[in-house]
Amino acid sequence: MRHRGLAAGPGSVVLATSGTSSAVGELATALLRPGDTVAIEDPGYLRAVGALRAAGMNVVGVPVDAGGLRVDRIPPHVRAVYCTPAHQFPLGARMPASRRVDLIEFARKNGIFIIEDDYDGELRYDTAPLPLLISMAPDVVVHLGTTSKILATDLGVGWLVARPEITEAVLAHRVDIGSSPSPAGQHVVSEFARHGDLARHLRRLRRVVPPRRALLVDELTRRGLPVTGDDAGSHVVVELPDAAAERHAVDTARARGVHLDGLARHHLSTPHRFGVALGYTALPDPDLARAVPVAADCLTEAFFDPH
Ligand SMILES: Cc1ncc(COP(=O)(O)O)c(C=O)c1O
Known part of the structure; x- marks a missing residue:
């Protein structure tokens, strides 16, 4: 809430992850079927592409312009859209509010979900960020954060914010495969936050x-x-x-x-x-x-x- 203006709960839940890339893979496996199509920005974050493909997804690239992902170019048959609206990776665009509205409308109309990768959302200097997609549409958005840009990639800690049905499906998938994020890094981050060091940092x-x-x-x-x-x-x-x-x-x-x-x-x-x-x-x-x-x-x- 303090750093990203996102009040998680009571309609949504925060779940610890091992970072963005692994969370993308978990979401695909828990919520989609092998062979489903997921749209992603092109150029974009190829680790997310790798995670989606490893989960059996068919990945399609969508062009990017000065406003980020071209919502008008998303193919109609996709089951999910991955994007970096706050700061498109790698080109750096910020998706304008009108396009955020279009993207949310697209997701609602087609009954699909959006993965909002907010990989460097805490690193804002003079300009205020636009509202997060998840705060605009918690019904269709899964929000992912990571400590990779603000602390260290090696820590392998991130978070997922989504409505309870989604976090429950991810948790059930973790039980099925007997694997979940290592708690060590989470303890480091929560202690760091609890004592005010994260805010100071x-x-x-x-x-x-x-x-x-x-x-x-x-x-x-x-x-x-x-x-x-x-x-x-x-x-x-x-x-x-x-x-x-x-x-x-x-x-x-x-x-x-x-x-x-x-x-x-x-x-x-x-x-x-x-x-x-x-x-x-x-x-x-x-x-x-x-x-x-x-x-x-x-x-x-x-x-x-x-x-
Ligand atoms: C677009 C994007 N998303 C996410 C991440 C972080 O991913 P992870 O949390 O898996 O380290 C990065 C880091 O380089 C990135 O560039």
Whole structure:
């Protein structure tokens, strides 16, 4: 409630998960049948695609534009839609309110559910987030949160908020397969929260991350590069004209010791958006300060002087 404006209960239940990707797989196995079709943003989060496919789902990609998932392009026969409305991964769009309404209407009309992956929802700086899909439509939305972006990926802790029929189905599935999330990480997170450390940690992140983001964005815009993505989360995007430009940027940066995450590898279908996603939260300040000019040099060359 404090960090995401979501009051869970009494109509919904919070369930611990081992993180988003495994929760996506659990939801598919517990609520859908093998061969059912699930729609997902393309480009999108391929671990969710992997989890859905491992659960026997047929996964279809839906294009993304400046407002996130193109609701008008979702095929009519899907049984569920996975999306990242607060901060589309990887392109960084924030889904506008009108499109959220369209998505919810689509789900209600077709009797399907929406998986709302709110992977970095706590990392908001100046702009207030739009209402969560689950607060707009708890009847058709399953909300997933994770500690991967705010604490550590290795912790393997997340949460699922949904109406009781859904959480009961997931719990029953856990009993059937004799497997449930390890409690160790949950104890760490609940102790961390109970003593106020989590709130302090989030306040600190909201203070220290914006200057890091500004360091990166200023350097890129100063060189005339197009920086896109909402002012939130832990990455920004620079789109490049084509696959060759992306490869050039990634390869030249790697040769100079900087890892750039190309957009091509985030596609389900043939890649059609090119560029890089640049993270600014994981590196310590001195490393970030060294990496930013190198990344900016490589991107400038790839953007303005394509080979
Ligand atoms: C779109 C998206 N969803 C979820 C996650 C976190 O997934 P998990 O909780 O399985 O680590 C990430 C982390 O990188 C992500 O990029």
